[in-house]
Amino acid sequence: MKIGIVCYPTFGGSGVVATELGLALSKRGHEIHFITYSQPVRLDLLGNNVHFHEVTVPEYPLFLYQPYELALSSKLVDMVKLHGIEILHVHYAIPHAYAAYMAKKMLQEEGIYVPIVTTLHGTDITLVGSHPFYKPAVTFSINKSDAVTSVSQSLKDDTMRLFNIKREIDVVPNFIDFSRHKIEFTDCQRSLMANDDEKIITHISNFRKVKQIPDVVKIFYNIQKQMPAKLMMVGEGPEKMEAERLCEQLGIEDKVVFFGNSNEIDKILCFSDLFLLPSQTESFGLAALEAMASGVPVISSNTGGIPEVNVEGVTGFLSDVNDVDDMSKNAIYILSDDERLETFKLNATKEAAKFGIEKVVPQYESIYLRTLNECALAK
Numbered sequence: 001m002k003i004g005i006v007c008y009p010t011f012g013g014s015g016v017v018a019t020e021l022g023l024a025l026s027k028r029g030h031e032i033h034f035i036t037y038s039q040p041v042r043l044d045l046l047g048n049n050v051h052f053h054e055v056t057v058p059e060y061p062l063f064l065y066q067p068y069e070l071a072l073s074s075k076l077v078d079m080v081k082l083h084g085i086e087i088l089h090v091h092y093a094i095p096h097a098y099a100a101y102m103a104k105k106m107l108q109e110e111g112i113y114v115p116i117v118t119t120l121h122g123t124d125i126t127l128v129g130s131h132p133f134y135k136p137a138v139t140f141s142i143n144k145s146d147a148v149t150s151v152s153q154s155l156k157d158d159t160m161r162l163f164n165i166k167r168e169i170d171v172v173p174n175f176i177d178f179s180r181h182k183i184e185f186t187d188c189q190r191s192l193m194a195n196d197d198e199k200i201i202t203h204i205s206n207f208r209k210v211k212q213i214p215d216v217v218k219i220f221y222n223i224q225k226q227m228p229a230k231l232m233m234v235g236e237g238p239e240k241m242e243a244e245r246l247c248e249q250l251g252i253e254d255k256v257v258f259f260g261n262s263n264e265i266d267k268i269l270c271f272s273d274l275f276l277l278p279s280q281t282e283s284f285g286l287a288a289l290e291a292m293a294s295g296v297p298v299i300s301s302n303t304g305g306i307p308e309v310n311v312e313g314v315t316g317f318l319s320d321v322n323d324v325d326d327m328s329k330n331a332i333y334i335l336s337d338d339e340r341l342e343t344f345k346l347n348a349t350k351e352a353a354k355f356g357i358e359k360v361v362p363q364y365e366s367i368y369l370r371t372l373n374e375c376a377l378a379k
């Protein structure tokens with residue numbers, strides 16, 4: 001199949017999922033066209049079957065807001081015509097599903113029929129999409145997609161609850177490509193980051209409010225009172241400066257490393273003992289799954305789709321949002337006994353194996369085929 005993939009090219013989970021899916025599909029012989037405003041951060045393999053088409057938005061001073069949707073839908077029309085793309089898979093409803101629908105309508109005028117598969121990732125539904133300013137357009141775009149998938153059952157339920165949805169939603173979970181996720185070196189270089197007796201706690205996110213960054217710092221503060229420990233804070237975002245300030249206030253700044261965005265997540269997770277994800281809401285928690293795939297147990301909130309990934313008492317523990325005391329207590333419980341920590345690490349690896357990409361890619365392929373068939377019949 002010739003598949004066009006639209007996504008955010010940034011470090012966010014939806015872009016990562018879209019990129020890894022596209023690369024996996026290309027390895028299975030499909031021709032993949034990424035159409036987005038810059039090369040996706042995890043797209044390092046431009047091969048025969050993988051193409052990247054940049055969407056540029058010409059600046060015009062009349063516009064307070066430059067019209068990205070317009071540029072994207074025009075680019076989609078051009079790329080479908082130029083490369084014979086058969087199906088468009090858009091990740092994150094806003095504004096991708098909306099722009100794809102416009103492209104589809106423009107193409108129809110020329111007798112070209114390209115179905116749209118929309119994957120909902122979370123904040124496009126739970127935080128941003130349900131805002132009254134966006135809701136009618138998001139509802140419309142979901143209902144007009146030819147197939148809709150969500151990354152967890154919880155996100156599907158949220159979508160049904162928050163919007164007037166008149167179509168089926170397939171749940172296709174996020175995944176790990178273990179061939180890309182393997183640790184390619186034997187020495188994790190742990191000694192560069194911490195002494196042997198120190199436990200390494202890690203948090204990776206886009207440092208937005210929804211991630212409850214102050215809770216990450218407070219949980220770590222409680223842990224390091226009980227045992228020698230270091231905190232690795234990976235990512236960039238609006239809450240980062242405040243977190244640095246909080247570390248100083250608590251007098252733990254020499255125990256916390258702020259990495260910024262990193263393409264070396266595997267290396268950081270390789271030397272981590274515990275992962276913290278105390279988010280307010282999280283439709284899936286790809287970062288937690290990536291941690292588990294590296295054998296890192298997870299202390300998280302019990303919100304959204306996280307319970308579909310982190311298994312209570314097996315791969316880690318889940319607490320109510322904001323319950324810093326409970327999360328600290330659970331973290332200390334796991335870390336304070338080396339044998340127990342080892343068991344949680346093994347469990348995390350085992351559980352993550354259930355989310356191997358080889359189980360998920362065929363699900364998307366069959367959704368593409370089903371959609372193409374349905375659309376051919378409806379023509």
Ligand code: GMT
Nearest residue numbers: 012013014121122123282283284285286
């Ligand atoms: O976590 C973020 O804020 C980034 C966001 C995104 O759209 O890139 O992540 C969402 O999609 C990920 C991939 O499907 C999910 O694993 C995250 O749970 C989800 N984030 C939220 O729901 C807050």
